[in-house]
Amino acid sequence: MRVPLVDLAAQEASVADDVLAAIARVGREASFILGPHVEAFERRLARDCGTARAVGVASGTDAIELTLRALGIGAGDAVVTPALSFVAAAEAIATTGARPVFCDVEPGTMNASARTLEGALDRARSAGLRVRALVPVHLFGRCAPLPELCDLARREGLWLVEDAAQAIGARDEIGRPAGGAGDAGCFSFFPTKCLGAWGDGGAVVTAREDLADRLRRLRAHGAAAPYVHAELGRNSRLDAVQAAVLLTKIDRLGAWQEARARIAGRYRAELARLPLVLPDEPAAPAAHAWHAFVVRCEGRDALAEQLLEQGIQTRVYYPVPLHRQPCFAALDPPRLPVAERACESALALPIFPTMSDAQQAHVIEQIERFFRS
Numbered sequence: 001m002r003v004p005l006v007d008l009a010a011q012e013a014s015v016a017d018d019v020l021a022a023i024a025r026v027g028r029e030a031s032f033i034l035g036p037h038v039e040a041f042e043r044r045l046a047r048d049c050g051t052a053r054a055v056g057v058a059s060g061t062d063a064i065e066l067t068l069r070a071l072g073i074g075a076g077d078a079v080v081t082p083a084l085s086f087v088a089a090a091e092a093i094a095t096t097g098a099r100p101v102f103c104d105v106e107p108g109t110m111n112a113s114a115r116t117l118e119g120a121l122d123r124a125r126s127a128g129l130r131v132r133a134l135v136p137v138h139l140f141g142r143c144a145p146l147p148e149l150c151d152l153a154r155r156e157g158l159w160l161v162e163d164a165a166q167a168i169g170a171r172d173e174i175g176r177p178a179g180g181a182g183d184a185g186c187f188s189f190f191p192t193k194c195l196g197a198w199g200d201g202g203a204v205v206t207a208r209e210d211l212a213d214r215l216r217r218l219r220a221h222g223a224a225a226p227y228v229h230a231e232l233g234r235n236s237r238l239d240a241v242q243a244a245v246l247l248t249k250i251d252r253l254g255a256w257q258e259a260r261a262r263i264a265g266r267y268r269a270e271l272a273r274l275p276l277v278l279p280d281e282p283a284a285p286a287a288h289a290w291h292a293f294v295v296r297c298e299g300r301d302a303l304a305e306q307l308l309e310q311g312i313q314t315r316v317y318y319p320v321p322l323h324r325q326p327c328f329a330a331l332d333p334p335r336l337p338v339a340e341r342a343c344e345s346a347l348a349l350p351i352f353p354t355m356s357d358a359q360q361a362h363v364i365e366q367i368e369r370f371f372r373s
């Protein structure tokens with residue numbers, strides 16, 4: 001039996017008629033750039049995140065970079081972000097001209113905490129760096145501990161920018177939607193994300209009107225009024241076709257999240273007795289978005305190989321921690337043992353809303369077989 005890591009085609013087929021009708025409306029109205037579809041999606045996203053504003057941009061990476069630029073971060077500044085993540089946040093920090101400073105993650109959650117961020121802050125300050133912001137990542141769809149991170153940011157006078165690219169629909173430990181607790185929350189709508197576009201897309205949510213206004217300028221060439229460029233921005237608008245796709249799909253997000261949570265619950269119950277470290281389910285009112293179900297174990301590569309032989313696709317998130325990436329080699333990499341160990345032992349199992357019971361049973365059975373042999 002074939003079990004892909006994510007079956008995007010099956011999920012998109014379930015919404016294709018509605019999505020195609022929404023795209024046709026954009027075409028018939030010829031409202032391709034910003035306009036009513038983008039505004040309607042921004043209103044809906046802001047409402048769902050409990051923030052006053054949302055600004056649609058071209059990708060999750062641009063969402064982070066433009067937010068940092070809108071907060072005045074650039075050359076001479078430093079920004080702390082976890083070493084265990086996709087490269088986008090670190091890349092966005094570096095692209096502003098600021099220096100990424102990597103922190104370790106907690107062994108239980110694989111997320112940054114106040115403790116690990118403070119470790120990196122101390123290191124950065126002893127090296128004479130001027131830290132201006134924290135960019136925690138809600139890795140695999142689980143919120144970083146936002147209450148303690150908000151306290152830390154406030155105490156230290158730092159901006160808090162949530163990389164919520166993997167976490168739309170998640171809630172933190174006091175029940176706030178991912179993206180809605182910091183000064184800004186950044187989302188990616190890359191197709192495999194829990195809410196995926198039919199191409200690239202991203203957005204920033206924020207309660208701060210001044211930040212939203214500046215982001216709107218930066219995504220459209222820094223224009224304060226037509227053909228008046230107060231500052232240099234770029235072209236990074238959320239495409240109206242993608243906004244129409246997202247606005248159609250966002251109504252299904254709740255049901256898809258329930259399906260993901262059900263699949264995660266079954267993995268957690270049925271794999272519990274095996275020598276695997278399983279991701280835990282945060283207690284309500286927190287909610288995990290289960291963008292990925294990542295286990296850790298000895299012999300990870302052999303397990304992945306055996307599963308592939310049985311038609312099961314897995315993925316290593318992430319094989320190389322960011323502080324060991326060649327592009328950051330000049331930054332004098334610190335030792336971040338938890339992130340480094342996670343890169344040697346983590347394996348993402350298939351999880352997607354249309355995954356059948358039989359497909360999941362096959363995955364569980366083959367993992368059991370691996371540990372029996």
Ligand SMILES: Cc1ncc(COP(=O)(O)O)c(C=O)c1O
Nearest residue numbers: 059060061086088165188189190
């Ligand atoms: C944690 C994280 N941050 C940021 C991004 C960047 O998003 P995008 O691919 O839309 O630029 C991604 C997406 O892949 C991600 O996983």
